[in-house]
Amino acid sequence: MPISFSVIQPIVSLIGDLFVDTIHEKTTKERAISGFTTQTHPGINDYCVKIANLTLFDATIAFISNGATPRVATALVSEMFRATSTTVPPTRLVSDLSEARLAAYMRCVIAYNLQTLADVLRQKWTFSLSFAEVKHETNHYIDVGVRFCLGDDLHAFHILCCPLPNRFNKDEIVRSIYAVLDALHPSWKKSIIAVSTDGAEAAEVAAQELLVHLRPESSGALMHTWSGAHQLDLLVSSTIRTVLDESYFSSLNNLITFLHSQDSFMAETKSPCPKATVSSWLSIWAALEWLKLYRIRIVEVLEEKKTGFEPSAPWWILSMGLLEFVRAVAKTYNRIQGFTRLLSKQVSLLSELLRTLKRLSGCKGPITRDELGLLSQWDLITDGNYVVRKTTVQSFLTGLGSFVYVSANELPQSTVDGVVHAVSTLFLSSIVGLASIVESRKEPSAGADELCPVLPNELVKLSRTDFNRVLRSHADRLSPKMSCEDLDRTEEEFGRLTEACYREDVFNSSVQNVKSYSTFANAWGMLRGRFPLLYEFCGGIGSGYPGSFSKSVNFSVKGGHTELFRIRGMTDFPLEGSLHCQQYQKLKGLTMSCTPNEVAISSHLCR
16 A cells, blocks of 8 residues: 655755765766655645655565565565465565665655654754764764654654764864754744753763853753763673673673573472673672672582583672672662762762772772872782782672682682682773763753753652742743743642642552652553643653663674665664664654644644
């Protein structure tokens, strides 16, 4: 069944300027937009896109969104039609899926996605931008996304990836972002409330440059936020991969694989051992917690089965040290996420973790070179301005359990020293990296802490005066979408929320049970219908919080998308096509969560 949808002229021009491949396709702007036809209706200055073979289109987009290259997508679609005995000959499909057709399909998806986002952004009172440094295969990019509240939740979507580092400088990145957002929402500079980053250096540089351009044109304070949770995740993952060698993870995975094969033991534990991956320290934490819980029975099973790959005593000691380390990190990691963790709170929590790691390992620092020279050197391990003593770390390890204490005393000191050195380096490297993050974030960015609480349990802690002050500080942003009467009703809804918490015990209990790391949708739940204007206001503010969104697209999909397309446009067209294909279905279903009062954002789609 064919479909058609409308696309506004600025988006069509954008596709002709940005999303082209001028080398392999020999694509000019005119050819890139040749599939977009001008609407014939009087007074309408936009374009229409028609897709004749919807089945072929949907199948191709689905395969590409899951990492298939265009050539592989062609083969998979042909095999799919052959297997289902379709009336369309597979040879016909292969010819239909030419390189030009695939490129046209990708541009159709990009056009649909951008048009949908344009419809959303033009009806929202505010939204935020996100910057993240990502890696795809061997290339690095700045992933630019938009975040907004619609329906019953907050949403994040990718809009553009800018290649790094040689092909683009920060000015060109800003120009590309301006080009996209100007096409989506002409008044976006007045509506945007925050720019958040994952904390990576390249993302920070790009965000700072954008903010320099935006602040003179912004309506009210423009916040710059960053994700301390993401920075912590990167630091810990990198440190663990650097300090622990391949043999450690090989033993860990062999042990887990063996235990999963022991049906009787798995039935006894009533819970399978979590799988651990090198790239996820959280999975390592979960696996080590489980292994420690059942350590005694695991040792008995290994001795009974005589597998030959039983983990050694040093491996167990190292695992217990690693477990204590990731426990401390995980406690902070869980607390630092969510909607109540502003920049100052994140710095405070990271500083608290820094003190905890120093206390556990006995680390001293920062110290000067002169102070270092006064210390006895025989058992010191140093990293920059921080030092730990191996004897202190060994004492820390032997205090983790009697079996560690006994094992350490039975092993040769040279073997124990190897484990102690690994654990010392683990703590020391993390402390140095964490100290660097904390130091770089001691000076808050302008306006970063002006984001008010957005979860009901935190919101009700504000006085009515404070809330009214916050609301009125955003009056310029709100005015295009909310009348003065709406602002008054929003203040009244806040008053009714606080009054209900005071007078209704059951209501207050449900509100106070919300955690800071709860999702926005779960936190508001049924309150959304009871306080719609307050919800809309908090949703707009909530879009500026970092670390409260899952990734909208997956840059880790394999596929070698440059196989059929060389990259020379303002963005990597094959990668952009794949990323937009990934969120195509989600954007199609975006209106499912809308209330009757919200504008139908898919009105441009006609089937």
